[in-house]
Amino acid sequence: xxxxxxxxLVAAFTLSNLLVIVSTVSALVAxxxxxxxxxxxxxIDVAIVSCCQSGQGGTGDVAILTxxxxxxxxxxxxxxxxxxxxxxxSVSLLILGNFLV
Numbered sequence: 479x480x481x482x483x484x485x486x487l488v489a490a491f492t493l494s495n496l497l498v499i500v501s502t503v504s505a506l507v508a509x510x511x512x513x514x515x516x517x518x519x520x521x522i523d524v525a526i527v528s529c530c531q532s533g534q535g536g537t538g539d540v541a542i543l544t545x546x547x548x549x550x551x552x553x554x555x556x557x558x559x560x561x562x563x564x565x566x567x568s569v570s571l572l573i574l575g576n577f578l579v
Contacts, residue, residue: 494578497574497578498570498571498574498575498578501570501574502532502566502567502570502571502574503529503532505570506528506529506531506532506566506570507525507528507529508525509528510524510525510526510527510528510529511524511525511528522546523548523551526542526543526546526548526551526555527551527554527555527558528558529542530542530543530555530558530559531558531559531562531566531567532566532567533559535559536556536559538559539552539555539556539559540552542555543555
């Protein structure tokens with residue numbers, strides 16, 4: 479049986495951590511939306527696939543695409559997650575982390 483250390487999990491939700499998380503996800507979604515709109519793609523679909531970059535791999539992709547009722551975008555979400563997700567989140571955390579300390 480797995481025991482989740484809830485006190486450690488709750489302690490991680492500090493104001494600075496939440497600000498970094500919200501800023502990172504918002505930047506990914508907004509960038510996807512505006513770039514998709516600029517190049518003539520459906521901006522909502524591009525924003526949802528961009529959001530998948532900040533999810534937890536395949537499980538996060540399924541959760542995000544199910545919430546947006548866009549399961550047909552799964553192949554694109556998998557590519558976005560594997561190629562761009564880790565790089566985008568890491569760079570965003572490094573940049574925003576310097577401003578919040």
